[in-house]
Amino acid sequence: MPPTLASLVHHSALKLTVRAGGDRLDVPVRWAHVSELADPVPYMEGGELLLITALKLDAEDPEAMRRYVRRLAGAGVVGLGFAVGVNYDEIPGALVDAAEQEGLPLLEVPRRTPFLAITKEVSAAIAADQYRAVTAGFAAQRELTRQALNDGPEGLLGALAGQVDGWAALYDASGAVVAAAPDWAVRRAARLTADVERLRDRPAPASSVVGGPDHEDRVELHSIGTGRRPRAALAVGTAAALGTAERYAVHSAIALLTLTTERSRSLHAAEQRLGTAVLRMLLAGEPDHARAVAGDLYGGLLDAPFRMIVAEGEASVSALADAVEAAGARAGEAVLAVTEGERLVVLAADGGAAVQACGDHAAALEAARSKDGAAREQPAGKDDDLVIGLSAPAGPIAAAAAYRQAEQSLSVARRRGRVLVEHEQLASGSVLPLLADDAVRAFADGLLRALHEHDATGRGDLVASLRAWLSRHGQWDAAAADLGVHRHTLRYRMRRVEEILGRSLDDPDVRMELWLALKATAAEQ
Numbered sequence: 001m002p003p004t005l006a007s008l009v010h011h012s013a014l015k016l017t018v019r020a021g022g023d024r025l026d027v028p029v030r031w032a033h034v035s036e037l038a039d040p041v042p043y044m045e046g047g048e049l050l051l052i053t054a055l056k057l058d059a060e061d062p063e064a065m066r067r068y069v070r071r072l073a074g075a076g077v078v079g080l081g082f083a084v085g086v087n088y089d090e091i092p093g094a095l096v097d098a099a100e101q102e103g104l105p106l107l108e109v110p111r112r113t114p115f116l117a118i119t120k121e122v123s124a125a126i127a128a129d130q131y132r133a134v135t136a137g138f139a140a141q142r143e144l145t146r147q148a149l150n151d152g153p154e155g156l157l158g159a160l161a162g163q164v165d166g167w168a169a170l171y172d173a174s175g176a177v178v179a180a181a182p183d184w185a186v187r188r189a190a191r192l193t194a195d196v197e198r199l200r201d202r203p204a205p206a207s208s209v210v211g212g213p214d215h216e217d218r219v220e221l222h223s224i225g226t227g228r229r230p231r232a233a234l235a236v237g238t239a240a241a242l243g244t245a246e247r248y249a250v251h252s253a254i255a256l257l258t259l260t261t262e263r264s265r266s267l268h269a270a271e272q273r274l275g276t277a278v279l280r281m282l283l284a285g286e287p288d289h290a291r292a293v294a295g296d297l298y299g300g301l302l303d304a305p306f307r308m309i310v311a312e313g314e315a316s317v318s319a320l321a322d323a324v325e326a327a328g329a330r331a332g333e334a335v336l337a338v339t340e341g342e343r344l345v346v347l348a349a350d351g352g353a354a355v356q357a358c359g360d361h362a363a364a365l366e367a368a369r370s371k372d373g374a375a376r377e378q379p380a381g382k383d384d385d386l387v388i389g390l391s392a393p394a395g396p397i398a399a400a401a402a403y404r405q406a407e408q409s410l411s412v413a414r415r416r417g418r419v420l421v422e423h424e425q426l427a428s429g430s431v432l433p434l435l436a437d438d439a440v441r442a443f444a445d446g447l448l449r450a451l452h453e454h455d456a457t458g459r460g461d462l463v464a465s466l467r468a469w470l471s472r473h474g475q476w477d478a479a480a481a482d483l484g485v486h487r488h489t490l491r492y493r494m495r496r497v498e499e500i501l502g503r504s505l506d507d508p509d510v511r512m513e514l515w516l517a518l519k520a521t522a523a524e525q
Helices: 005-009 062-074 093-102 115-164 185-190 193-200 244-283 287-303 316-331 353-371 396-416 423-428 438-456 462-471 476-483 487-501 508-520
Strands: 017-020 031-034 048-052 079-083 106-109 167-171 177-181 207-211 218-224 232-238 306-312 335-340 343-349 387-390 420-422
Touching: 005 106, 005 115, 017 093, 031 115, 048 115, 062 093, 079 115, 093 106, 115 167, 115 177, 115 232, 115 244, 167 185, 177 185, 185 232, 193 207, 193 218, 193 232, 218 244, 232 244, 244 287, 244 335, 244 343, 244 396, 287 335, 287 343, 287 396, 306 316, 306 353, 306 396, 316 335, 316 343, 316 353, 343 353, 343 396, 353 387, 353 420, 387 396, 396 420, 396 423, 420 423, 438 462, 438 487, 438 508, 462 476, 462 487, 462 508, 476 487
Parallel strands: 031 048, 048 079, 079 106, 387 420
Antiparallel strands: 017 106, 167 177, 167 232, 207 218, 218 232, 306 343, 306 387, 335 343
């Protein structure tokens, strides 16, 4: 504990007497300072015991003393020591009354007690308190290190919570809680996910304080890792601000977790290189070699149906990679993730937590874009928006096909302005939405332009007749009935279509192109 006014009063060698503010002696003393200035406030920092002889004060003037004491109290001075027998034989009543009114402790210092003795006692007490704090900090560091070596991050968090008399939690790169101590702190830590995400977006090392007097506790958040993007975060919750010993413990925990993280980063880089080799072998049609290289690290992933995820989008792929890898780690699933520039390729178990995390991440982005009014009718640009393609379930032999499926889905997602498209959606849906492309519309307009120009002169309705005839698969009577004309009239119109286009309607390719052109331009009619 730092020195207090009470500890100084109780010090038998100093012989101090309390003359005012006896109920406020438990306040810590940061320093003891001598000043005979009429206004020493500009030189105060707060927390000082001010020692005076009233050499330049009219200590018997009530109004002057009220102003003087009010200034000291406002500056954070915690006590006033008045030496008697120097300029005054006793403390003037005006000063005693002013101190009582402001609640400022006033100590009488006898002539035989030099100010230097008080200053030395305060200095020695502060040094002893700092020594105790440093000693406790080193002891905490040893205990945290022992727990980290024996029980990993969970043991370290438990020891840290005990050292700060509070709770501690560790978050992964996605902002999810990895571990917490005590167990009840998991819920409290989970409520800080948004704060952790904001911290993650700042360059490391970064820290912030959440909560305070009006909250259930005070929480410090610290980023973990030395890279540009933090790999984890530590939360420490306490009832009050941390003391010196507790601060040493927190800094030790950060250092230990950083060492663990950096070691994990090196292992992660090695896994990335291995994963890249496995992926290339799979795409080259060498599943047996891929399985041999994967070993225990990715071998289980190749023993069951997996999904191929292909994503693009400048910095966005990093957040997606963090989300799927963190979900896989929490579920105990193997996840093969390879990042190449703006592209991310992921192999994850079908129906597993990583694939679910990918879907959740995409859904959250879709919701955020809609909320911000950023839902796009135009295709999303790959430079500023994340787009994801997800293949159908596949096995090692079909890895190359799954990769093509994921790429096709990604292309459709970009064209439609979507975050995520699954290949099953393409297979079970219609091809018509794929016609919503400028190049397809340009082809359709060019193919049908001559017919539209003919109809604009009022010499017939060739476009409507062609649509009716094609929709009825060339059945003259049914198509003519739909149009309300005689079948001979319809035959004449179809001959005019062939003459104007220079194409034969007997050719199935021609009929297909005309039908798709009519569908592509239907929304513009």
